[in-house]
Amino acid sequence: MDLGLQDRTVFVAGASSGLGLAAATALAREGCKVAICSRSAPRLADAREEIMRAAGVAPERVAVVRCNVVDEDQIKAAIAQTVDRFGGLHILLTNAGGPPTGLIDDFDAQGWRSGLELNLVSTINLCRHALPELRAAARKDGHARIVMVTSIAAKQPIQTLYLSNTARAGVQGFAKTLSEEVGADGITVNTILPGFTRTARLKHLVEDIQARTGKTAAEVEAGWAADAALRRLGEPAEFAATVAFLASRPAAYITGVALPVDGGYSKHVF
Ligand SMILES: NC(=O)c1ccc[n+]([C@@H]2O[C@H](COP(=O)([O-])OP(=O)(O)OC[C@H]3O[C@@H](n4cnc5c(N)ncnc54)[C@H](OP(=O)(O)O)[C@@H]3O)[C@@H](O)[C@H]2O)c1
Structure with missing residues (x-):
């Protein structure tokens, strides 16, 4: 299938x-021009090399943008840098x-605040600052997508992941609400x-679990695998393939969806 x-x-x-x-x-391999963001310049430089090697793409197709996503000013600057470099933004x-x-x-209260800043507020701010560019891409090319990484913990809380369980559920509410508003602009969320x-x-x-329970790493992983219908852990490439599809042109009529990529770990009917 041509993902467009x-x-x-x-x-x-x-x-x-x-x-x-x-x-x-995966997106670079499919032909996208990709801006990658993180807090660390050296790690970004290594990641860029890795993408160029694994996807077989030229240096000008992968830009690095140093940005701590808990800082709104850095988000604004990172999106602006990406648009300057590539001339627009289709996919966030x-x-x-x-x-x-x-x-x-x-x-304590600050610990809670920091967790929500990292996984909930950062998501909101990334979307807020990318939206003008995504709306422009939808008008110009009829192709604009937001894909958010949350966690299966949003559907099925994991006991020691309080902060994650709480923040991800918030992101799900935000995403569904945003999908309603920007659907009319032609943006899927x-x-x-x-x-x-x-x-x-x-x-x-x-x-962390080894330290809490005394189990071996193999036992911890086997426990998670046993709880998944496919009886194994996931690979990053399997997650990435799902991103590429939701970002694609053929995925134009899918929005407001919360899609587990968990090998059947969550046990919900819907
Ligand atoms: N792997 C799983 O099984 C799994 C399952 C469910 C949910 N998740 C969630 O999915 C997300 C990604 O997980 P992962 O497994 O890929 O983790 P990872 O390998 O630790 O990668 C995290 C990435 O985020 C970057 N990062 C961390 N804090 C940042 C910040 N404040 N601003 C900008 N970049 C930041 C890190 O780069 P720098 O350190 O260079 O900044 C790194 O590139 C996490 O939220 C995780 O909780 C993971």
Whole structure:
């Protein structure tokens, strides 16, 4: 299938590793011009090399934009830089690192605020500042997409991930509301809810559970795998393929959807 992504311009937040990097690579492979964002210039430089190598694309097709997504001014500047570089913006992928783990007594008010800033407020601000460009792309090319990374924790809370469970559910509400408003402009808005997928974040979660329970890493991973219908963990490329489809031209009539990519981990009928 032709995804219609040739020369589309993309901003991928949280893209120096893991799910964001995999998504940026898949989109570059499909012909997009990709701006990757994270807090670290050296990690971005490595990610850019990795995308160019894995997707087989020229240096001018991958831009790095240093930006901490909890800072609204940095978001504004990063979107402006992307538009200056590529001449517009068709696709926004919102993403950031995962928040700290913990139980109810582990966070004070500032801890809660920081978690919500990282995963909820950053998403809202990325969308707010990208929207004028996305509206322009929808008018000009009839192709504008927002895809948000949340977590299966939005549907099925995970006990030590209070901050994530709470922030992601907020993002789901925001996404559905936004999809209603910008549908008339021709912009689709969808969320992807990854299950347990092999990234640096997952390694960190494994170590956290090992410290809490004394289990081995293999036991922790086997427990998650056993809970998924497919009896295994996910790969970043599997998540990335879903991003590429939701960002594509053929996905034009899909909006307001919350799509788990979790190997059947969540047990909801709808
Ligand atoms: N992997 C899973 O199983 C899984 C499942 C469900 C949900 N998720 C969620 O999906 C998101 C991505 O996870 P991942 O597994 O890909 O994690 P990861 O490998 O740790 O990658 C996180 C990325 O976000 C960037 N980042 C972190 N904080 C940032 C900030 N404030 N501003 C800009 N960039 C920031 C990091 O880059 P720098 O450090 O260079 O800034 C890195 O590129 C997380 O929110 C995670 O909780 C993951």
